[in-house]
Amino acid sequence: MPEAMVASRASKGAGTAATQTVDVAVVGAGFAGLYLLYRLRKAGFSTVILEEAGDVGGTWYWNRYPGARCDIQTIDYSYSFDPELESAWKWSEKYATQPEILRYLGFVADRHDLRRDIRFGTKVTSATWDETAERWQIATNSGAKVSCGYYIMATGCLSAPKPPEIDGVKDFKGDIYFTGRWPHEGVNLAGKRVAVIGTGSSGIQAIPLLAEQAAQLTVFQRTPNFALPAHNGAPPAERLAALEGDRAAYRDQARWSMVGVPWPQQTIVSWQLTDAERRERFEAGWAAGDLAYILTQLWADQGVDLDGNRIVADLIREKIRGIVKDPETAAALTPLDHPFGAKRPCLDTNYYATYNRPNVTLVNLRAEPIKAITASGITTGKRSFEVDVIVFATGFDAMTGAIMAVHPVTGRDGKSLSDVWANGPQSYLGVSVAGFPNFFMITGPGSPSVLSNMAVSIEQHVDWVVERLAALRDAGFTTMEATEAAQAGWAQHMADCSTLTLHRLANTWYTGANVPGKAQGVMPYTGGVGPYRSICNDVVAQGMLGFRLSGPNGAEQCNDGEIVRLQPDVRLVLGLLAQMNLPPFETMGAQGARDFLTEFNKGRPAGRPVGEVGDGVLMGSEGPLPYKLYRPATPGPHPIVVYFHGGGWVLGDQQSDDPFCRDMCRRTDMIFVSVGYRHAPEHRFPAAAEDGYAATRWIAEHAAELGGKAGPVLVAGWSAGGNIAAVTCQLARDRGGPEIGGQLLLCPVTDCTFDRPSYVDNGANYFVTRGLMFWFWDLYCSPADRTDPRVSPLRGKLAGLPPAFVTTCEFDPLRDEGIAYAEAMAASGVAVEQLKARGHFHSSFTMVDVVITGVGGRIKMAEALRRFAGLPPEVKLPPQKLDAAAS
Ligand code: FAD
Numbered sequence: 001m002p003e004a005m006v007a008s009r010a011s012k013g014a015g016t017a018a019t020q021t022v023d024v025a026v027v028g029a030g031f032a033g034l035y036l037l038y039r040l041r042k043a044g045f046s047t048v049i050l051e052e053a054g055d056v057g058g059t060w061y062w063n064r065y066p067g068a069r070c071d072i073q074t075i076d077y078s079y080s081f082d083p084e085l086e087s088a089w090k091w092s093e094k095y096a097t098q099p100e101i102l103r104y105l106g107f108v109a110d111r112h113d114l115r116r117d118i119r120f121g122t123k124v125t126s127a128t129w130d131e132t133a134e135r136w137q138i139a140t141n142s143g144a145k146v147s148c149g150y151y152i153m154a155t156g157c158l159s160a161p162k163p164p165e166i167d168g169v170k171d172f173k174g175d176i177y178f179t180g181r182w183p184h185e186g187v188n189l190a191g192k193r194v195a196v197i198g199t200g201s202s203g204i205q206a207i208p209l210l211a212e213q214a215a216q217l218t219v220f221q222r223t224p225n226f227a228l229p230a231h232n233g234a235p236p237a238e239r240l241a242a243l244e245g246d247r248a249a250y251r252d253q254a255r256w257s258m259v260g261v262p263w264p265q266q267t268i269v270s271w272q273l274t275d276a277e278r279r280e281r282f283e284a285g286w287a288a289g290d291l292a293y294i295l296t297q298l299w300a301d302q303g304v305d306l307d308g309n310r311i312v313a314d315l316i317r318e319k320i321r322g323i324v325k326d327p328e329t330a331a332a333l334t335p336l337d338h339p340f341g342a343k344r345p346c347l348d349t350n351y352y353a354t355y356n357r358p359n360v361t362l363v364n365l366r367a368e369p370i371k372a373i374t375a376s377g378i379t380t381g382k383r384s385f386e387v388d389v390i391v392f393a394t395g396f397d398a399m400t401g402a403i404m405a406v407h408p409v410t411g412r413d414g415k416s417l418s419d420v421w422a423n424g425p426q427s428y429l430g431v432s433v434a435g436f437p438n439f440f441m442i443t444g445p446g447s448p449s450v451l452s453n454m455a456v457s458i459e460q461h462v463d464w465v466v467e468r469l470a471a472l473r474d475a476g477f478t479t480m481e482a483t484e485a486a487q488a489g490w491a492q493h494m495a496d497c498s499t500l501t502l503h504r505l506a507n508t509w510y511t512g513a514n515v516p517g518k519a520q521g522v523m524p525y526t527g528g529v530g531p532y533r534s535i536c537n538d539v540v541a542q543g544m545l546g547f548r549l550s551g552p553n554g555a556e557q558c559n560d561g562e563i564v565r566l567q568p569d570v571r572l573v574l575g576l577l578a579q580m581n582l583p584p585f586e587t588m589g590a591q592g593a594r595d596f597l598t599e600f601n602k603g604r605p606a607g608r609p610v611g612e613v614g615d616g617v618l619m620g621s622e623g624p625l626p627y628k629l630y631r632p633a634t635p636g637p638h639p640i641v642v643y644f645h646g647g648g649w650v651l652g653d654q655q656s657d658d659p660f661c662r663d664m665c666r667r668t669d670m671i672f673v674s675v676g677y678r679h680a681p682e683h684r685f686p687a688a689a690e691d692g693y694a695a696t697r698w699i700a701e702h703a704a705e706l707g708g709k710a711g712p713v714l715v716a717g718w719s720a721g722g723n724i725a726a727v728t729c730q731l732a733r734d735r736g737g738p739e740i741g742g743q744l745l746l747c748p749v750t751d752c753t754f755d756r757p758s759y760v761d762n763g764a765n766y767f768v769t770r771g772l773m774f775w776f777w778d779l780y781c782s783p784a785d786r787t788d789p790r791v792s793p794l795r796g797k798l799a800g801l802p803p804a805f806v807t808t809c810e811f812d813p814l815r816d817e818g819i820a821y822a823e824a825m826a827a828s829g830v831a832v833e834q835l836k837a838r839g840h841f842h843s844s845f846t847m848v849d850v851v852i853t854g855v856g857g858r859i860k861m862a863e864a865l866r867r868f869a870g871l872p873p874e875v876k877l878p879p880q881k882l883d884a885a886a887s
C-alpha cells in the first residue's frame, strides 16, 4: 500500500479552551478507537476521538523498535467488519511488521475518512461525571475540553510503558530508548555497545536485529521466557484458502473460539497419547510457528493441568538446549519458574541462535541483579558493563496503566476510579464499572482482551457497546451503569475462571506482578473469547441483567443479578448439552436410555491411569454381580472403598463411573470396588439396596483376596449410588456388620419427596430434571414402598452411623435432600462433614477432566475417605504414567 495514503493528515490538537460538545468522546485512536468511530458515526452519534499520538495506530504508532511485528497471524489480526476492506488490503507476510500494520490502520482511517474526527496530540488528563447534566466533562493537556454523554476509554492494554525502576537511569550519559516509545526516525546502532534490559516479547523480537547492528550487545535477563519460532514468510496458503473459501465462517469460528483464532477445540488429553504421538504433535506445533496453535491444539490439558503442561514445557526446553551452544547460557535461557503459557509466550525469529553470536552476551540477573545504572553503563552485583546505549524492553503498566493515568476519573458521588481500583480493577464484564455511569472500557480488565487475538476482542466490545448505546437511546434512556451486585458476581466468576487455568501461577503483567506495588490478581478474563461473547449476549437477552438504566422523568429499569452463577466449565458443559438437544432419557425407555448412555460415555475423556484395573464377580443378595476393581500403583494392602455408581437405580453399571473411580483411587491411594448392582425396572425395590448391602459384606469378607487391608471397609456412591451407600450403612449397623469406617455420599437421593426448593429451582435446566427423577422413582419403587428407609434413608434411624462426608451441588434438584440427610445425621450424633459445592451441578464431580473446577471438591472427598481409614489426609499423587498403553 502506498506510504502516501498513510501520511498523517491529523486534525490539530485544538489549542482552545472552548468546550466541544458531543454524544460520545473516545480516548485512543488505535485498533479500538478507529472501529469505535466508524460504528458510532454509523449509529448516528456525534463523536470525537482524543489521541495523544500524532496519528492513528496506537500500539503500532508507538512500538517502532527493530523487529516489531504481530504474533497472531496477520490474516487473523485484522478487522472483519468491512468485507471489502478484506479484499482491498493484502498482507505481505504471515506476521506483518509494525510499519505494515501501521499502514493498514492508516488505510482504514483514510478509507472511512476517520481522521476528521480525531484530535491528535491531545492527551486526556481527567474526566468527571456531572451528575446534574448527566454528562462527562473531559479535560486535556491542551486545555481543550469536551463534554459528552458517553465516555469510552479505548486507551489500550499495553500503551503505558512502565518506568525503568532502576537506580541511576538519570546519570547515564549515553542514549536511552524504550521499545514502546521508539524514535520515528530510527536509531543507528552501528559500532555501538548496546545493552538491552528485558526479555519479554519486545526484547525477544528486537534482540536478534539489535545484535546484527551493534558492535556488542549485552542482554540483561531477569526471567527467561518461552519463545517459539515464527517461521515467518508469506501468509500460509492453507490458512488463506480457509479464509478466502468462506470468510464469514472463518471469522465466525474465530469469534466463538477460545482465543479468537479459528482453531477447533482440542479434546484429547495428554495421557491418551503415547510419547511418540505427543512428540509428533509438538513438532508439528513447533513447525507451524503459531502461538495460538501450540497453545490450544497439542492436547487439551496443557493449559489447565500442570502434568499436561510440563510435557510441552519440557519439549521446548529441549529445543532451547539444542539451539544454544554454550550450556551455561542455554541453562540461563531456560524458563523453569512458570508453566508454559501462564506468562505470554513469545514468537521469535532467530532469538535463541542469537546467543551463539560472538558479539552477544547474556547476563542472568537472577545470579547477579542490577545494582545501578551509572554514567557509563550498568553495574550488577558482580561486574560493570560499559555501554553506549541502553534499550529498555521492560514492558508496560498493563491493562490498568493507561486508564489510571487519566487522573482523576471521577464518577457518581465524587468517587475516584483510582480509589475504587486501589486493590485491583473491579468491573462488570471488563466493560463498565459500578458508580461510573456511561463510562465504558474497550478490552478493559475483566474481559478476554490480552488473552486473545485482540482484533476479535476489540470488535466484539465495540459492537456490544455501540449496540447498547443505540438501544438505550431508542428506549428513551440516557444513562447506563453496572450494579454493585453484578460487578461482585463478575469478580466471583473471574476468580472461578482463574482457578481453571495456570495463569495465576506466574508472575506476569497479566497479574500486575511486573509493576512494583501494583495490586496482584489475574486481570484478563480467562474463560475464553467464545464463552465471554455468549455471556455478553446473555446480559442483553436477560433484559440488560446487572445494569441500571435511567432516563428523563424518573424512568428506570434495573434487572439486577449475577450473569454467571455456574462454575465456568459447568456452564460450558450445560451449554454443549443444550446444543445437542438430546431427547429426555425418560422418553427412551429403560433399555433405550441405557444404550444411549453407553454411547454417550464413549465420547468422554478416558479415566486417568491407575496401578491396575480388573474385573470380577461377587455375591449379591440373590446371585452373582459383576464388579470392577481399581488398584493404586503403590504397594498394598490398601483400604477398600465399596463404590456404587449413579443412574437412578435404572442406568449405568460397574464401569459407568470409571473416570471418577480412577481419579478417587489415585487421590485416596485406596482400592475402589465398583459394584454392578441390579437395576430397575427388571429388579425393583429393594433389589439395589439389598445388593448394595450384600456386596459390601462380601467385599469386607474377601478383603484380603482383593489385596485390601484388614479392618473396616468404606462406602461411597453418587446419586442413586449415594442412596445405596447411605442405606448400606444403616443396614450394616442393624444387621450386625460388616464394619463400615465411613461413608462418602455424593449428591445422594435420600428422600421420596419432591417439594424441597432445590427440586423447584433446579428441576428443569441442569441435566438431571424433575421429570427424570420421577421416572427413576416410578421404575424403581412403588409409592407404597417409598417411605421405607431402604430407599428413603432420611426416614430411617440415623444414630450410630459411620462418619459421613456429604457433597451437594448448588444447581442439583437433589441438593436439599442431601443437605437434609447430612443435618439429620449430625443431629443424631453422627460425625458429618458437608461440602456444598457452589456453581456445580449433579454431574460436576464425576465428569472428571471435563469439569476441572471439580478437582478441589474431589481432593476434599479423598481427604475425608483417608481420614475415615485412619490415614493422613494428603496423599502424594503417583507420577503420571504417560503412556496411553497404561491400564
Ligand atoms: P492501543 O493500540 O494501545 O491504542 C490506544 C491509544 O490510546 C494509543 O494510541 C494511546 O496513545 C492512546 N491513549 C492512551 N491514553 C491516552 C490519553 N490519556 N489521552 C489520549 N490518548 C491516549 N495483540 C494481538 O492480538 N496480536 C498481536 O500480535 C499483538 N502484538 C503486539 C505487539 C506489541 C509490540 C504490543 C505492545 C502489543 C501487541 N498486541 C497484540 C496488543 C495490542 O496492544 C492490541 O492488539 C491492539 O493494538 C490494541 O489496540 P487498542 O486500540 O485497544 O489500543
Ligand code: NAP
Binding pocket: 069, 070, 071, 072, 158, 164, 165, 166, 179, 197, 198, 199, 200, 201, 202, 203, 205, 220, 221, 222, 223, 344, 346, 347, 365, 393, 394, 395, 396, 450, 509, 514
Ligand atoms: P514484558 O513481557 O512485560 O517484558 C518485560 C521484560 O522486562 C521482562 O523480561 C521483565 O522481566 C523485564 N523487566 C521489567 N522490569 C525490569 C527491571 N526493573 N529490571 C530487569 N528486568 C526488567 O513486556 P514486553 O516485552 O513489552 O511485552 C508486553 C506484551 O506486549 C507482550 O506480552 C505481548 O502481549 C505484547 N507484545 C507482543 C509482541 C508481538 O510479538 N507481537 C511484541 C511485543 C509485545 P520479568 O519477567 O522478570 O518481569
